[in-house]
Amino acid sequence: DTAVSQTPKYLVTQMGNDKSIKCEQNLGHDTMYWYKQDSKKFLKIMFSYNNKELIINETVPNRFSPKSPDKAHLNLHINSLELGDSAVYFCASSPKPGYGYTFGSGTRLTVV
Amino acid sequence: DQQVKQNSPSLSVQEGRISILNCDYTNSMFDYFLWYKKYPAEGPTFLISISSIKDKNEDGRFTVFLNKSAKHLSLHIVPSQPGDSAVYFCAASGGSSNTGKLIFGQGTTLQVKP
Numbered sequence: 001d002t003a004v005s006q007t008p009k010y011l012v013t014q015m016g017n018d019k020s021i022k023c024e025q026n027l028g029h030d031t032m033y034w035y036k037q038d039s040k041k042f043l044k045i046m047f048s049y050n051n052k053e054l055i056i057n058e059t060v061p062n063r064f065s066p067k068s069p070d071k072a073h074l075n076l077h078i079n080s081l082e083l084g085d086s087a088v089y090f091c092a093s094s095p096k097p098g099y100g101y102t103f104g105s106g107t108r109l110t111v112v
Numbered sequence: 113d114q115q116v117k118q119n120s121p122s123l124s125v126q127e128g129r130i131s132i133l134n135c136d137y138t139n140s141m142f143d144y145f146l147w148y149k150k151y152p153a154e155g156p157t158f159l160i161s162i163s164s165i166k167d168k169n170e171d172g173r174f175t176v177f178l179n180k181s182a183k184h185l186s187l188h189i190v191p192s193q194p195g196d197s198a199v200y201f202c203a204a205s206g207g208s209s210n211t212g213k214l215i216f217g218q219g220t221t222l223q224v225k226p
Contacts, residue, residue, distance in 0.1 A: 040218060042218050043203075045214065048211065055212070090155055092155070104155050105155045106155055
């Protein structure tokens with residue numbers, strides 16, 4: 001019974017395609033996040049939602065669009081994929097902003 | 113502009129000995145620090161944290177030390193076990209407009225040899 005689940009776990013796609021990564025948490029948390037781990041292994045925040053409201057929107061290309069249909073879900077849609085988008089994307093949730101993160105197992109995106 | 117840095121990409125220690133992982137930060141507004149552990153193909157899992165009002169926090173074999181004047185924190189694992197082999201990330205948060213964003217270091221890969 002996974003607390004934070006991401007699908008798919010692996011995603012290989014061609015440049016220019018549009019893809020989505022889904023995230024669901026069953027912890028009853030109010031806050032959800034998307035982080036990107038790049039080739040240099042840094043984990044960098046992209047977006048955060050608190051009670052379905054966007055509270056963090058870092059400097060990412062507007063090809064990336066998060067969507068939170070409810071508190072338990074935060075999906076990431078990426079348009080016109082580029083080679084540089086290849087990375088591992090982690091979803092996380094917490095009871096309140098900044099406290100007690102639980103991470104999903106990650107989605108490895110490879111753009112060819 | 114990397115505000116949290118882990119300058120040692122890897123560390124190897126013998127089972128039973130102490131592992132010391134280091135982390136430096138530049139933002140004096142950070143007031144909460146965390147360590148996460150990550151196994152391959154899994155997400156990071158929370159290990160231990162410390163508030164800036166403390167200089168030490170201990171949880172079993174894990175102790176985190178915070179030196180605010182030096183903007184440095186360290187994680188001590190005693191005794192180290194082979195199951196501790198993983199990537200360890202240091203993270204920080206805080207500031208006047210704290211939105212819950214964690215700033216991570218780039219990680220240190222710990223190998224504990226039997």
